[in-house]
Amino acid sequence: MKPIHSKLSLLALVAIMASCGGDSEKESSTTTPAEVDLSEFTSKQMTGVEQIEIDVDLDAAIQRLSKAVTFKTISNQDRDDFDTEAFANYHKFLEESYPNVHRELKKEVLGDPRPYSLLYTWEGTDPSLEPALFYAHQDVVPVPEESRDQWNQDPFAGAIADGYIWGRGVLDDKNQIHGILEAAEMRIAEGWKPSRTIYFVFGQDEEVGGHEGARYIADVLEERGIERFAYVMDESAPLTPGIFPGIPDNTALIGIAQKGFISLEIAISGVGGHSSQPPTESNIGILAKAITKLEEAQFPYKIHPAVRHQYRYMGPEMHEAQQPMYAAVAFGKDDELTDLEQEFINEMAENQVTRAMLHTTIATTMFNAGIKDNVLPPTATAVVNFRPMPGDSPEVIIQHVKDAIDDDRITVRDISASTPATNIANPESDGYKMLEKTIRQIYGNDLIVAPFFVIGGSDSKHFQARDFAPDVFTITAIQLENVKEFEGFHGVNERILVEEYARTIGFFYQILGNLEDME
Numbered sequence: 001m002k003p004i005h006s007k008l009s010l011l012a013l014v015a016i017m018a019s020c021g022g023d024s025e026k027e028s029s030t031t032t033p034a035e036v037d038l039s040e041f042t043s044k045q046m047t048g049v050e051q052i053e054i055d056v057d058l059d060a061a062i063q064r065l066s067k068a069v070t071f072k073t074i075s076n077q078d079r080d081d082f083d084t085e086a087f088a089n090y091h092k093f094l095e096e097s098y099p100n101v102h103r104e105l106k107k108e109v110l111g112d113p114r115p116y117s118l119l120y121t122w123e124g125t126d127p128s129l130e131p132a133l134f135y136a137h138q139d140v141v142p143v144p145e146e147s148r149d150q151w152n153q154d155p156f157a158g159a160i161a162d163g164y165i166w167g168r169g170v171l172d173d174k175n176q177i178h179g180i181l182e183a184a185e186m187r188i189a190e191g192w193k194p195s196r197t198i199y200f201v202f203g204q205d206e207e208v209g210g211h212e213g214a215r216y217i218a219d220v221l222e223e224r225g226i227e228r229f230a231y232v233m234d235e236s237a238p239l240t241p242g243i244f245p246g247i248p249d250n251t252a253l254i255g256i257a258q259k260g261f262i263s264l265e266i267a268i269s270g271v272g273g274h275s276s277q278p279p280t281e282s283n284i285g286i287l288a289k290a291i292t293k294l295e296e297a298q299f300p301y302k303i304h305p306a307v308r309h310q311y312r313y314m315g316p317e318m319h320e321a322q323q324p325m326y327a328a329v330a331f332g333k334d335d336e337l338t339d340l341e342q343e344f345i346n347e348m349a350e351n352q353v354t355r356a357m358l359h360t361t362i363a364t365t366m367f368n369a370g371i372k373d374n375v376l377p378p379t380a381t382a383v384v385n386f387r388p389m390p391g392d393s394p395e396v397i398i399q400h401v402k403d404a405i406d407d408d409r410i411t412v413r414d415i416s417a418s419t420p421a422t423n424i425a426n427p428e429s430d431g432y433k434m435l436e437k438t439i440r441q442i443y444g445n446d447l448i449v450a451p452f453f454v455i456g457g458s459d460s461k462h463f464q465a466r467d468f469a470p471d472v473f474t475i476t477a478i479q480l481e482n483v484k485e486f487e488g489f490h491g492v493n494e495r496i497l498v499e500e501y502a503r504t505i506g507f508f509y510q511i512l513g514n515l516e517d518m519e
Ligand SMILES: [Zn+2]
Pocket: 005, 137, 172, 173, 206, 235, 458
């Protein structure tokens, strides 16, 4: 299920730029800026943060990340292909590489039906404080045989060459696992202890939905009675110049909400029979009509609160001509729609990627019926995949489907391990501010920091969909040189700059300390 991966969210951003960036400039000039009060639409960028440098033993850390790449912890869609030995060996390597962590923290190996996800608990000195959680995943996407010859280095050799460390997982997402563990190892060596309890969760199946690992661990933590996490962080977009079209500057995007996932089987069971004497309507014909009716009954477009947050932060950094529209989106109210908001929706709806930010999507992905040319099939089934917006629960979606089809002969059944859309993390919260401060301490002030709505999702959706983790923030703490480098994410020549990995470690080292300042 690669589409649920955060890569899609990134592509979405690029598409937003394509649809709302360039084109809208001329259109915006035809609207009347007087409709919106721009005096409040001022920059939300944090100022006055001093940049710092954290000393790390980069050579040793690079050797460990390089070695990590050689464990083929691949997630195939066929779950029978799960390589238990690769994961077990990787766990052993982690244990040997980070002795302080494995002495000071409690490690549990969890998952259902296969236990290969890691939960580390770093007990805090003050049990009254809400805990924090850092998420990353062990699994990587496969390297298709036909793309092998496009790699400059063997994708599983962990090559260090030309100033980069190369290989599958080095950007998605072993860099984060090792960045976190290197930072913890350094902190423990200094005798540091956290006040609040800190969890590290490293899942085994993020690339195929996270049901075995992240979801199971979210259940475990919920059962242990954790009422609320003060801070949860997971991967998403890396820091990249120009990642948000319209903003050429270096940009750090912080995911604040993720869409859900549900698949419904839509079926008809009736009388089959011989094709020489067909009824007026076949099962295939009835089901085809039902799907056509459903596709015509799209969920209505609306501007999601997470999208309003996104444009509140990004808008003031963008071209002046576009600001009335973005201000209208940022300050708009959910129960009314202004002309400028409608204009925004129209532009977003023109592109299939940005359109997905506006509503629950409907995608017919499977259609099965019939086995022989002279036999009328007694059953016909289709599968439709939905990516719900917040508020569109499975019940709401099933009712929508039944109303659209309006045919009692058709049955509708939830066949997925569905995931609801998540909560929306608050960009005005202490957690967001602490994260932005950490980003600026490590990466400086010559960059834009902004929240955004993730139309895909990563494993933290299993936490953020629950009341105990409303404030989940997603970002990958690595600086890329340009947007092109992002192509390695699930693609060929996945690599990161050796020098930048030092700042990844510094970032996690610093955020552990900054967590102490949160209430
Ligand atoms: Zn990932």
